[in-house]
Amino acid sequence: MEKVYDVIISGAGPSGSVLGYLLSKNNINTLILEKENFPRYKVCAGGIQWKTLQLLPFDINEVIERKIYGIYFSRKLRDVFYKKYHEPLIYTLDRRKLDDFLAKKAIASGCIINFNEKVKNFEINNDGVKVYSEKNNYLSKILVGADGAVSTISKKLNKDKNVRKIIGYEIEAPLNNAVSYPSSDDSIILDFGGMQKGYLWVFPKKDCLSIGDGGPIKDALYLKKYLIWFVKKYPFVFNEQNFFRNVLMNNIKYSHKNNIHIHDESYCNKKPELKYKINAFMIPVRTQRTFLCDIRILVTGDAAGLGDGFTGEGLYNAIFSSNIAFECIANALSSSNFKFSDYFEKINKEIYKNIRNSVLISKIFFSSPVFYYKLIKNNDSFFNACARILRGEKSYYDVLNKLKLIKI
Numbered sequence: 001m002e003k004v005y006d007v008i009i010s011g012a013g014p015s016g017s018v019l020g021y022l023l024s025k026n027n028i029n030t031l032i033l034e035k036e037n038f039p040r041y042k043v044c045a046g047g048i049q050w051k052t053l054q055l056l057p058f059d060i061n062e063v064i065e066r067k068i069y070g071i072y073f074s075r076k077l078r079d080v081f082y083k084k085y086h087e088p089l090i091y092t093l094d095r096r097k098l099d100d101f102l103a104k105k106a107i108a109s110g111c112i113i114n115f116n117e118k119v120k121n122f123e124i125n126n127d128g129v130k131v132y133s134e135k136n137n138y139l140s141k142i143l144v145g146a147d148g149a150v151s152t153i154s155k156k157l158n159k160d161k162n163v164r165k166i167i168g169y170e171i172e173a174p175l176n177n178a179v180s181y182p183s184s185d186d187s188i189i190l191d192f193g194g195m196q197k198g199y200l201w202v203f204p205k206k207d208c209l210s211i212g213d214g215g216p217i218k219d220a221l222y223l224k225k226y227l228i229w230f231v232k233k234y235p236f237v238f239n240e241q242n243f244f245r246n247v248l249m250n251n252i253k254y255s256h257k258n259n260i261h262i263h264d265e266s267y268c269n270k271k272p273e274l275k276y277k278i279n280a281f282m283i284p285v286r287t288q289r290t291f292l293c294d295i296r297i298l299v300t301g302d303a304a305g306l307g308d309g310f311t312g313e314g315l316y317n318a319i320f321s322s323n324i325a326f327e328c329i330a331n332a333l334s335s336s337n338f339k340f341s342d343y344f345e346k347i348n349k350e351i352y353k354n355i356r357n358s359v360l361i362s363k364i365f366f367s368s369p370v371f372y373y374k375l376i377k378n379n380d381s382f383f384n385a386c387a388r389i390l391r392g393e394k395s396y397y398d399v400l401n402k403l404k405l406i407k408i
């Protein structure tokens, strides 16, 4: 006999677990099938916006590792400047801990999560959706694909077309003698110019750094090469004397040892290479035609292509789409209307418009990156506007509207 549920969710990432939590809290019989065993590594810089913390139905303070107020900006490690904001710009966390925390919240609210159980296939029929995992068969009234950028659910319905793809590379570098970052430093590094479209980040956590870069998938090779170049230089970028702030910011040559300049390749090559595993993953950015829902089926988060086309962030939209999905699933179960046209409309209105604007902002920024870099450097009110977007207090729409690039 098949086990029967109101809702089955494929994937216990932030989107799946938050949805599982909301449904179970409201006595909707929910099962999550997750292919991995938690806690597990997830390719992600682990930056979470202020607005995401406001959206979550509970406090996640215990998994926040650093509050970030400042940014060291550079262009291929030159032309460095520093900006600070009076409120946290973002918060950093470790995805192992965040995802585990969210899954435990879902379980505590009554949701069942089967870890180590991958969803393989599904079939929609009149009574519901038959879900086939690698261990069992289930029957559910509704199936949700919250299974990320390479979603089994979206792939079957969308055939993996109609989505823009950003690729992100990440190295997780433990803080030790070779790699340091002052524990009191509440800043991140954003480096531009290493690739045509995209940027490199260094996000400090409690015990490690996330160093990574991202951009269009066609530039994958350049992105990987640039990340390796940067990581080789890293020990000179940020040492215990806070080199980045004290030396680069003042445009002084690196003269700590042997009068060496940081851009001197031969010096870098003499040092033992830092050897880290480079991880890569996709950030899907939806188009109008990316799959969203069908009868008895809907997808959320990365599975719906809800990545930001400029920053590559996806946590906010993953959780926002789960909130919308929760409302629509509750309506569907009470009305027995499983078409999800309300979900389609709400995602388009509340999320897709902003994604479209993020793609437009990305085009504008990367058409004249030096101009906008210098604008952030020299114009404090422009930086403050960017800070409010990073926090989520303002949207891309506000910026485009100010620049008179869209109709009101």
Ligand SMILES: Cc1cc2nc3c(=O)[nH]c(=O)nc-3n(C[C@H](O)[C@H](O)[C@H](O)COP(=O)(O)OP(=O)(O)OC[C@H]3O[C@@H](n4cnc5c(N)ncnc54)[C@H](O)[C@@H]3O)c2cc1C
Pocket: 010, 011, 012, 013, 014, 015, 016, 033, 034, 035, 036, 042, 043, 044, 045, 046, 047, 048, 049, 117, 118, 119, 120, 146, 147, 148, 149, 150, 151, 152, 167, 168, 169, 170, 212, 214, 280, 281, 282, 283, 300, 301, 302, 303, 307, 312, 313, 314, 315, 316, 318
């Ligand atoms: C390099 C990089 C850096 C990033 N940095 C940031 C950042 O700093 N801030 C930010 O907001 N966003 C960032 N993102 C994006 C962010 O990671 C995603 O948008 C976010 O994880 C989406 O959440 P989700 O729950 O939709 O999917 P996921 O977090 O991908 O979770 C999906 C879950 O489904 C499971 N799963 C997959 N297939 C199946 C299956 N067939 N059966 C069962 N389970 C399955 C997976 O194991 C996983 O646990 C980054 C992405 C990348 C690639």
